[in-house]
Amino acid sequence: AQTVTQSQPEMSVQEAETVTLSCTYDTSENNYYLFWYKQPPSRQMILVIRQEAYKQQNATENRFSVNFQKAAKSFSLKISDSQLGDTAMYFCAYRRWGGSEKLVFGKGMKLTVNP
Amino acid sequence: DTGVSQDPRHKITKRGQNVTFRCDPISEHNRLYWYRQTLGQGPEFLTYFQNEAQLEKSRLLSDRFSAERPKGSFSTLEIQRTEQGDSAMYLCASSPADGSYEGYTFGSGTRLTVV
Numbered sequence: 001a002q003t004v005t006q007s008q009p010e011m012s013v014q015e016a017e018t019v020t021l022s023c024t025y026d027t028s029e030n031n032y033y034l035f036w037y038k039q040p041p042s043r044q045m046i047l048v049i050r051q052e053a054y055k056q057q058n059a060t061e062n063r064f065s066v067n068f069q070k071a072a073k074s075f076s077l078k079i080s081d082s083q084l085g086d087t088a089m090y091f092c093a094y095r096r097w098g099g100s101e102k103l104v105f106g107k108g109m110k111l112t113v114n115p
Numbered sequence: 116d117t118g119v120s121q122d123p124r125h126k127i128t129k130r131g132q133n134v135t136f137r138c139d140p141i142s143e144h145n146r147l148y149w150y151r152q153t154l155g156q157g158p159e160f161l162t163y164f165q166n167e168a169q170l171e172k173s174r175l176l177s178d179r180f181s182a183e184r185p186k187g188s189f190s191t192l193e194i195q196r197t198e199q200g201d202s203a204m205y206l207c208a209s210s211p212a213d214g215s216y217e218g219y220t221f222g223s224g225t226r227l228t229v230v
Contacts, residue, residue: 004157035218043204045158045221091157101146101210102171103219105157 002027004094006106013082015115020067021077023092023106029053031097034068036077039089039108048090051075053097082113119222121207127228128197135193136225140209147190148219149182151175152204161205164190165212197229 003026013019025034036048051059051068059066063083067076079086092106120139128134140147145166150158161180163171166187176182179197184190194201204226208219 042223044223045206045208045219047218050218093157101148101163102160102173103150103158105159107155108157 002029002032002094002096002104004092004104004106006092006109008109009107010110010112012112012114013079015082015084015113017082018078018080019082019111021079021090021092021109021111023075023077025073025075025092025094027073027094027096029096033095033097034066034075035093035095035103036064036066036075037091037093037105038086039091040085041088045091049077079111084113084115087111087113119207119209119220121205121222121225123225124223125226125228127230130199130229131196133193133195134197134227135191136205136207136227138190138192138207138222139188140190140207141220142188143211144209144220145187145212146210147184148208148210149190149192150206150208152206152224153202158206161192194227197227199229202227202229 005024032053034051037045038048039045049061063080065078089108091108093103122137147164149161152158162182164184179195182192204224206224207222210219
């Protein structure tokens with residue numbers, strides 16, 4: 001079974017700084033999707049960024065970028081120019097290519113951006 | 116369309132009572148998912164519908180849990196004879212079945228407290 005591990009339960013960063021959130025996963029599949037979701041205190045999960053495993057290029061969405069290391073099964077999220085609104089729980093998630101539609105989530109990491 | 120809506124937002128019930136939650140997905144999304152999130156954990160997959168067909172159920176979905184999606188629109192999740200261990204946030208999400216997989220849209224969740 002696939003597993004997702006987020007080893008840092010909590011981090012804090014100063015506004016405007018850069019922070020990196022780590023995620024590792026375990027799978028025997030060759031093709032899959034990886035995601036970072038954000039869950040602000042209002043509790044609605046929001047997709048931050050996604051990566052298809054067959055793509056070598058790391059995904060980027062504005063201030064958010066990933067470092068996808070397929071051989072190492074590592075998928076870290078970098079947030080540049082941190083903003084107060086980035087304060088949230090961040091979840092790394094895995095989904096198989098085809099077949100089941102379910103996401104497998106890590107335990108999450110609480111990020112606090114301080115003014 | 117304002118996104119995925121869930122009702123109620125909060126539910127407090129006594130142990131042994133039955134509860135039912137409702138999820139209204141984005142109207143053009145034909146895939147609907149239920150997840151459970153306990154404190155300090157990431158969401159765990161419960162079940163998945165494509166239109167009205169329930170295509171996958173987790174082993175977490177015991178005999179006391181049942182989910183329906185009549186006519187492929189809204190969905191209900193019922194828990195019979197609630198136990199304290201059922202206390203959690205129940206999340207609903209939907210996605211289109213167009214193969215692009217942009218990720219789920221989550222609702223704000225229903226927080227269940229069993230006393």
